[in-house]
Amino acid sequence: MSKLIAIVGVGLMGGSVAKALRRCHNDTQLIGIAPSRSELEPALELGLIDWAFSLAQLPHIPAELVIACTPISEIVPALAQVAEAVPAHTLFTDVGSTKQEVLEQASRYPWAERFVGAHPLAGSEKSGWSASQGDLFDNRVCILTPTKQNPESMVQRCAEFWQSLGCRIEYLPADVHDEILARTSHLPHIGAAILAALVNPKEKIFTAGGWRDTTRIASGNPQLWQGILLSNAPAIQQALKLFAERLEEFRLALAQADEARLHQLLLEGKVARDDLGS
């Protein structure tokens, strides 16, 4: 008997999950779910998914797993709707970039114990299912943020699922996840957006590889990122404070022509970056 997996939201992440499943799970049938069925038509026609349903008109779906790949603010509302259509043993997971708020919202629902929060560290500045890639998760870290409500068996099943797509599993409490990701992902996004906005179109010819790389992620979808940033506002505000303090140290070192301090600040960045390679 073939397995049944439902993907809610078939954009960059949902599309990549679908393609990875096609590659790694030949025996699995895929259901695409979205606010409107029409947006799923292209994925359906290409055979990326086997069925397509709108969130508002779900039939009974005997799926063993549901993966929410929607924007952050829609994860829990969407899963709440899907929960009405699936059996009581169905496992829920997601790909959300922040975890505390989502898990807090989910905790009000009876299916919260079957929802294991996940964050595969993979993505792109592009969006939409046409940018999706079947190898997006290959050898990437997927952070699971299980709660006390999650039975160990559910966490295990969830880990095995993400491993089957090529991920290496790491576990973090949701609040620790959000605090770290504020510095490794959300702050860099803000920095990229600022650096990009400070250069006007006529000056683009005077940019090189450095600006190109430091600003690439500024091309990300503003609607998606607005949701991510707002859902992790306290941790990001703390990260912004750390960033602003160090920015002020650079300003001071320049104002005072303090070579030693400037060297030290640059060296700390170099040491922190060097071990990762280019």
Added chain:
Amino acid sequence: MSKLIAIVGVGLMGGSVAKALRRCHNDTQLIGIAPSRSELEPALELGLIDWAFSLAQLPHIPAELVIACTPISEIVPALAQVAEAVPAHTLFTDVGSTKQEVLEQASRYPWAERFVGAHPLAGSEKSGWSASQGDLFDNRVCILTPTKQNPESMVQRCAEFWQSLGCRIEYLPADVHDEILARTSHLPHIGAAILAALVNPKEKIFTAGGWRDTTRIASGNPQLWQGILLSNAPAIQQALKLFAERLEEFRLALAQADEARLHQLLLEGKVARDDLGS
């Protein structure tokens, strides 16, 4: 008769100039000059340069062109030494990342009219001649910052030289160059150094492509970058101010959960970045 070109400083940039010359100017003999002759031995043995001299012990060098590829603070002192060894018609140029201070220092010397400041927008977070590449300048913009002292013929010869290495030439006044590069290159470097330093070694596994790209240039040589930043301190301080203002706007939008403002800030970054591609 073959041409003679001297390269002062044979690191990443000087080595790349040499390799590009080998590729594009078969009839040219190359002289490497460095503070100590011993550091030029490897390049000499590999045939990257034809002769090697220490700055302190220069013979008469009938070079038609001298390219200073030293750290910023050493450009003018090195050229002043080389000027004693070359004919009165020799053209000087450089690869310095900032231009106003260098040209101001050079203006005290009689050879200032033969020194055409250049900044090829090409580089790497790596340093040293072993990281040099013969195609580093292919299709890159090279900014020339001629002064009123430079005869048109000297500027023209300099432009033709950089074009012959594959560069597209743009002209800017030195102060405009420095103000723009503060935002397109120096500020991104500071941002990368800060983002890198805010993530500790144990947290590296929780980084993905975004952090990797936004911090790549933090691996640059702190000694070189300290010199670049200090030589453009006023413009960079102004750029830091613009950056800090926008950082504060992000903080405020997050603190006030101001979706519209956050969206606008992210959109401005996206619009500014999108036309450059990934």
